[in-house]
Every structure is written in C-alpha cells, then in structure tokens.
Amino acid sequence: MNAIAKLRPGYRPGYAHVREFYTSPDIYESDIRDYWNRSWIWVGHQSQLKKPGDFITFDYGPESVIIARDRDSGIGAFQNVCRHRGSRLCLEASGNTRVFSCPYHAWTYELTGQLRRAREMGEGFDPADYGLLSLHLRNFEGLLFVCAGDEPPEIDEGLRRLRPLVAPFDLGKTRIAHTATYPVPANWKLAIENYMECYHCGPAHLEFARSHSIKDPAHMNAGLVDKLEARSRAAGVPTGEVTRNDPGAATLFLRRYPLFEGYDTGSRTGAPLAPLLGGLSGFDGGATDMQIGILNNFLIYADHMIGYRFVPTALQETRIEVVWFVREDAEAGRDYDHGDLTWLWHATSLDDERIIRHNQQGVNSHHFVPGPLSEMEWGIAAFYDDYLSVSADQIR
Ligand code: FES
Numbered sequence: 001m002n003a004i005a006k007l008r009p010g011y012r013p014g015y016a017h018v019r020e021f022y023t024s025p026d027i028y029e030s031d032i033r034d035y036w037n038r039s040w041i042w043v044g045h046q047s048q049l050k051k052p053g054d055f056i057t058f059d060y061g062p063e064s065v066i067i068a069r070d071r072d073s074g075i076g077a078f079q080n081v082c083r084h085r086g087s088r089l090c091l092e093a094s095g096n097t098r099v100f101s102c103p104y105h106a107w108t109y110e111l112t113g114q115l116r117r118a119r120e121m122g123e124g125f126d127p128a129d130y131g132l133l134s135l136h137l138r139n140f141e142g143l144l145f146v147c148a149g150d151e152p153p154e155i156d157e158g159l160r161r162l163r164p165l166v167a168p169f170d171l172g173k174t175r176i177a178h179t180a181t182y183p184v185p186a187n188w189k190l191a192i193e194n195y196m197e198c199y200h201c202g203p204a205h206l207e208f209a210r211s212h213s214i215k216d217p218a219h220m221n222a223g224l225v226d227k228l229e230a231r232s233r234a235a236g237v238p239t240g241e242v243t244r245n246d247p248g249a250a251t252l253f254l255r256r257y258p259l260f261e262g263y264d265t266g267s268r269t270g271a272p273l274a275p276l277l278g279g280l281s282g283f284d285g286g287a288t289d290m291q292i293g294i295l296n297n298f299l300i301y302a303d304h305m306i307g308y309r310f311v312p313t314a315l316q317e318t319r320i321e322v323v324w325f326v327r328e329d330a331e332a333g334r335d336y337d338h339g340d341l342t343w344l345w346h347a348t349s350l351d352d353e354r355i356i357r358h359n360q361q362g363v364n365s366h367h368f369v370p371g372p373l374s375e376m377e378w379g380i381a382a383f384y385d386d387y388l389s390v391s392a393d394q395i396r
C-alpha cells in the first residue's frame with residue numbers, strides 16, 4: 001500500500017486534508033507523475049510561437065517539455081529529454097532555432113522532433129526509431145495545453161462548450177504584456193487550494209477586495225449580477241456558465257461575475273487599463289473566472305486577461321506564475337501603462353505568497369488537525385474530487 005492509500009482514511013469530505021498531503025515526499029512524487037500524465041497543463045500561448053523555429057520550454061517538477069513551431073506541421077510538443085542518454089536537450093526558456101542539438105553528444109533533432117543526425121552509431125541504427133517523445137497538445141483560443149500520458153482526460157467536448165463564451169474576447173489575438181514569478185516555500189497543493197477559494201480575499205487582499213464582489217457571496221446577490229447581465233449584453237460580452245467535474249474528463253469552470261460599482265476592470269481606480277479585447281464594444285464591469293483543467297486558471301476582464309499556474313519545483317517549493325495578456329496590437333506607453341496594468345495582481349500575488357507560506361508553516365506542525373471547509377471554499381472540495389480521480393490508481 002502506498003502513501004496516499006495509507007493516508008486516505010484520514011481524509012474526511014468537507015474538511016481540509018491531513019498534514020502528510022503536503023509533507024510526504026512519496027505523495028509529492030506520485031502527484032507530479034499523475035498530473036503530468038493525466039491532466040492538461042497550460043504551457044504557453046501561440047503568440048510566443050509566431051515564426052517557424054520559435055520554441056518555448058516549460059518545466060513541471062522534474063519534467064520538461066519543448067513546444068516548437070515547425071515550418072509545415074504547426075506547433076508540436078516534445079519531452080525535453082534526449083533519446084541517447086537522457087540529457088536535458090533544450091536549456092533555454094524560449095528562442096528561435098533551426099534544430100535542437102543535444103549539449104552532451106550532439107544528437108540533433110528537427111523541429112518536428114525527428115532525429116536528424118547522430119554520429120558513429122554503427123550499422124543497423126535507424127534514426128527513425130529515436131525521435132523525441134511527443135505529448136498531446138491542444139490549442140484553445142491561442143492557449144496551449146499539453147498532456148504527457150497515453151490517455152489524456154477528455155477535453156474536446158468541454159472546450160466546444162466553452163468556446164462561444166470565450167470567442168468574443170479573441171484570446172488568440174492577444175500577447176503577453178508581462179510575466180512574473182512568485183516563488184513560495186510551500187507545497188503546490190497549498191498554492192492551488194489558496195487560488196480555489198475567495199474565503200481569504202476579504203481578510204487578505206485589501207486591493208482586490210475593493211473591486212471584486214466575489215470576496216463576499218452577499219454582494220454577488222445584491223442586484224449587481226442583474227446589472228452585469230444587462231451591461232454584458234450591451235458590450236457584447238458573453239454571459240453563461242460552464243461547470244464540468246466528471247471523472248475521466250478535464251475539469252472546466254467558467255463564470256462571469258460583477259466588479260463593484262465604478263470599476264470597469266481590475267484597476268486601482270476602476271478606470272480602463274488597455275484597449276478592449278476582441279470584438280467587445282464596451283466595458284461591462286465584469287470578470288470571467290475560467291478554469292481549463294484543474295491546474296490552469298484565467299481571469300478575463302474586458303481589456304486584459306491574467307493567467308495563473310502553480311508550478312511545483314520541490315516538495316515544499318512552488319513557483320506561482322502570473323501572466324498578463326493584452327490585445328496583440330496594444331503598445332505599452334501608448335495604449336496602456338505597464339505599472340497600472342500589473343498593479344493589482346502584483347499586490348495580490350505578494351499577499352498570496354505570504355499567506356500560502358504561513359499556511360505551510362502551520363501545516364508542518366504535527367499538531368495540525370484538519371478543520372471544516374467554509375461554504376465559500378467549494379472550489380477546494382472540487383480540487384479534492386479532481387485529485388482523487390487523477391490519483392485513482394494510487395488510491396485504489
Ligand atoms: S545524451 Fe544527448 S546526445 Fe548523448
């Protein structure tokens with residue numbers, strides 16, 4: 001019986017998880033393996049791969065993937081591991097190249113992952129047998145997701161349902177305005193659990209709580225939702241919700257919720273920050289929470305989008321990565337102010353780093369006894385359900 005199976009008796013639905021969930025090296029290792037093989041992970045955006053030869057890499061625990069645009073066959077995703085003796089192949093985070101050449105013995109791969117050249121391998125060696133291992137890849141409105149396993153969770157039907165609610169933002173025609181990394185000395189699950197609930201938003205996020213009604217369910221029913229409906233319709237912003245949490249399928253969630261009166265977007269003053277996304281004709285004063293696969297979260301305002309991910313680097317080390325997107329033709333200084341654009345989620349992410357760090361410190365105590373979840377922490381319960389389904393074999 002492995003570590004998760006041993007600890008599962010301690011898990012009570014409706015309560016926080018037990019200490020070992022965040023402290024056990026065995027559970028950490030099986031988490032990474034399971035999430036890498038059985039879930040979709042957001043790795044980048046098509047605007048990073050415009051020309052043939054453009055590539056990005058993305059690391060997840062000990063895993064690494066290369067995503068590259070070929071001359072003819074579009075975008076592909078490959079394990080960043082040489083087929084000779086296993087060296088990490090591509091060492092840069094992004095760039096443009098003709099081929100990938102291994103830094104160890106110089107095996108050289110095409111942008112399609114095929115092995116082009118390997119020296120002194122003798123007769124009977126067929127390069128066709130040693131192409132890079134590929135991963136499943138999906139491009140949804142420009143956002144790129146990969147899954148390494150042979151049988152990825154079903155996602156296409158879910159994306160079909162999401163598409164009409166996302167298409168008017170034209171996310172394929174955005175670009176990255178800023179990326180920031182907030183390293184936190186905590187297990188990745190505490191980082192993602194923190195993102196899954198807004199119970200902490202009132203007490204912990206002064207700036208965010210001023211503008212986002214989601215901090216308190218009472219505000220969400222105070223007529224704000226009806227007003228948002230009307231404004232969204234007028235501005236061409238889609239309304240509607242998607243929730244999918246089926247075993248064997250990627251978890252999906254989408255909902256637009258109102259900002260407080262006077263806020264057009266997630267800005268310090270409430271004033272617009274950047275040109276309207278896509279084909280929107282105005283600001284509706286809302287924000288769309290979108291989750292595609294449990295690990296990948298996005299927040300879409302009328303004029304910009306934020307993407308978040310929580311990348312495990314060690315048992316109690318996680319990189320919180322925050323990515324700001326604006327319309328592809330928007331220019332810093334002319335169409336938006338970089339400092340104004342990033343102000344809210346920089347401040348909010350610093351808060352999150354602090355509270356997640358303290359959470360891990362407390363959970364590391366042998367006297368931590370998991371307490372009951374609030375009604376506002378329904379997202380954590382959804383994460384636990386997803387976790388149990390992704391880790392099903394380990395738990396059985
Ligand atoms: S490990 Fe890559 S060429 Fe030897």
Ligand SMILES: [Fe+2]
Pocket residue numbers: 194195200201205348352
């Ligand atoms: Fe937060």
